[in-house]
Amino acid sequence: MSNRTPLMAGNWKMNLDHLEANHLVQGLAMELKDAGHDFAKCEAVVIPPFTDLRTVQTVVDADDLEIKYGAQDVSIHDNGAYTGEISTAMLTKLGCSYVVMGHSERREYHNESDELVGAKARKALDAGMTPILCCGEALEIRKAGTHVEFVLGQIRAALKGWSAEDVARIVIAYEPIWAIGTGETATAADAQEVCGAIRAALREDFGEATAEATRVLYGGSAKPGNIVELMAQPDIDGALIGGASLKADSFAAMCRFY
Numbered sequence: 001m002s003n004r005t006p007l008m009a010g011n012w013k014m015n016l017d018h019l020e021a022n023h024l025v026q027g028l029a030m031e032l033k034d035a036g037h038d039f040a041k042c043e044a045v046v047i048p049p050f051t052d053l054r055t056v057q058t059v060v061d062a063d064d065l066e067i068k069y070g071a072q073d074v075s076i077h078d079n080g081a082y083t084g085e086i087s088t089a090m091l092t093k094l095g096c097s098y099v100v101m102g103h104s105e106r107r108e109y110h111n112e113s114d115e116l117v118g119a120k121a122r123k124a125l126d127a128g129m130t131p132i133l134c135c136g137e138a139l140e141i142r143k144a145g146t147h148v149e150f151v152l153g154q155i156r157a158a159l160k161g162w163s164a165e166d167v168a169r170i171v172i173a174y175e176p177i178w179a180i181g182t183g184e185t186a187t188a189a190d191a192q193e194v195c196g197a198i199r200a201a202l203r204e205d206f207g208e209a210t211a212e213a214t215r216v217l218y219g220g221s222a223k224p225g226n227i228v229e230l231m232a233q234p235d236i237d238g239a240l241i242g243g244a245s246l247k248a249d250s251f252a253a254m255c256r257f258y
Ligand code: PEP
Pocket: 011, 175, 179, 180, 181, 182, 183, 219, 220, 221, 222, 240, 241, 242, 243, 244
């Protein structure tokens, strides 16, 4: 049994306007309260689009909710002529505690490199937020059997030059691309293989304390029906959840895996 607090993070992607966001967070709060959810046993984090963050902040603050929230991306710049970008200061002002970076959809559609992903993680951490650094292989890589090497390469490139103390403060999300939004979940054993290899690499590169402290999530068609088995794996500390996080009852059920 590790000391790592389990974490369920709901990545809403480009879904839900601010009215729907209000509805979902209120619904989630109610589901968790009715079920007597213990946030010490599992953190519940929502990751809405930027345009919903102010609404989520208002709902959370109004009822002093223990639900946390974060953003789907962040700029590496502080301010200035970067049209369309959002800075860390803007996010912290809105009460964000988490920032996702390196999601495969951003790597693919916005050509984000491991170095850029690492710089975003650095920026988020320096601003006092917790980076959720995503990694994961495409189907061809999985079929070629080089998925572990590929994923470790992504992480090592992003965290090059980092201190062990800083690495211990981030969250890593392993999301095999072939399992995202496809209904095709990696088996618990597949997910454990890579999450275990990530922890072993953290141990090798940054030492035992960091490997023990860093949370590693699985993402890819995680849902109420498979979360218990996933969470039973020794190196899986939670999930990054897309589709199943858009409904209050299914996301709440996943937070209550224990
Ligand atoms: C994701 O986008 O991070 C994700 C895991 O999506 P889904 O749960 O829908 O596969």
